[in-house]
Amino acid sequence: MMQYAVKRLLLAIPTLLAMLTAVFILVRLVPGDPAAVMLGDQASAEALNAMRQQLGLDQPTHVQYLNFLGDMLSGNFGISMSSGQAVLHEVMLVLPWTIQLTFASILIGVVFGLPLGVWAALRRNSWPDYLGRLLSLTGLSFPAFVSGILMLLVFAIQLRWFPVIGSAIDGDWTTQLRSLALPAFNLGLIMTAYVMRVTRSSMLSVMGEDYVRTAKAKGVRPMRLVLRHGLRNALIPIVTVVGLYFGTLIGNSVLTEIVFNRPGLGKLILGALNTRDYTLLQGLMVVFASCVIVVNLLTDLVYGLVDPRVKFK
């Protein structure tokens, strides 16, 4: 296991380096002079020169590249052009909001999605299965901002059950929970649709295995058969697929935060776009992509932990 973990860890290093290279190239694709783009048309020649110097654009490309790699790898993600704060500081400031939201949605997704998926698999090709599949396909067809807006219209504006603005920075925990509810359910229901779909197909293939048939023939009680022999083995692919979903979850939470006007990484990105804060955008890109790489790594490690066969690959 240790050997597998180390090997997998080493494999992530080239991906990380290549990702940083991709971001470096992407930022240099900006048409025209980045300094001019940041300062606008009215900037004086001195200001432009000063900006170029500050961005290190006066140096040869390979020096810029090495400086960039060095900075990023040592955790120095740059200074935000608009606020003058370190990018990492800006991220840390809003990160708790985003983490709160994503964890709540994962929880909702697992709590509803797993049982529904198991149920649909056991009732295969009956009307609950068809209905469930149709509903989960509908859930997967929603762009997160569309479902968010519809929920906002129905539950916050028409029914007034929840506040329109999804952030209560002050207030006791019930106010906080009430303002978290809509955004969390918006992300959570999409997550539910996804988990349900994956669980269903994973359960279907596991329940068709010989060992499940053997257990059934042995007279194992149905509940135990489904949970211990079925679900436990079905969980392995579910974990992997849900891990791969992480990138989509980030995108969806960005949209959700914008719709519900909730502080978090989504609003930070929107702000960076509106103020043309390219250093902040570049830093956010690196932070997000690193998160995805780490989650993929963890998913693989969990996989190795659960399934002893993986080590021998």
Place this chain on the structure above:
Amino acid sequence: MSAIPASVAATPNAMWQALSKNRLSWVGIGLLAFIVLAAVFAPWVSPHDPLQQNIAYRLEPPSAEFWLGTDSYGRDVLSRLIHGTRVSLMVGFVAVMIAMLIGSALGILAGYVGGIVDRLIMGLVDVLLSFPTLLLGLMVAAMLGASLENLIIAIAITEIAPFVRVARAPTIALKQRDFVDAGRALGYGPMRLMGVHILPNMVSDVVVLASLWMASAIRTEASLSFIGLGVPPPAPTWGSMIREGFENILDAWWLTVFPSFAILLTVFALNLLGDALRDAIDPKTRSERS
């Protein structure tokens, strides 16, 4: 020589039979036909000019004159919705076509040549997959500037990776097969082997993937337009209609609700069709069905 062994790929005929038996796939096909017709005949079926502003009719609720109401410039929502179909379908279709061509070519190349080429291409795929789709699209669109072409490029880049994967795996298996060996023995070059003997065996997998990823492309286009990185105004797109309507969400629900349903319906129809197609070519689920 025919290079399609029946054991590897589903024949178009068998695929069609499985597809036509699935009632849900007909719902998807019907919805899509409706949407495509709306896009093609947009100028003739729209009751008003989608760009015509009329201050006298600002924020009118749905009525006999304006079926889906008007926006804050007095423009007809229904007409804008119908014209928006063109942008969504075009961006989705072209972006997926580009991703499909580049992705499957890279995948076949990686699988066929192997070695360092394979490692380089798969490294590229790992990098692409490490960026969250929406953020990569957002970054590329922001860097290149908002326009129709750049939007298509941004979305195409985010969707290359799955096509590389789906083309690479069967190539590795196929290049060992007798019919490829036979072609090699006859002196066919690698281009001919890859293009004529390997590619046709994965067309069905690639097409299924394309229909599912076109749904995703349309979702991404709408999301980027909603953020403000889509086709620049005043061109009507569903995402930007929702963006504009969002400012008036408290007193003009029709501005956000109708474009929302348009996006949902289109993505749902494509997902439905993609799912049915996948079931149709997958012999495992097909035999389970019957």
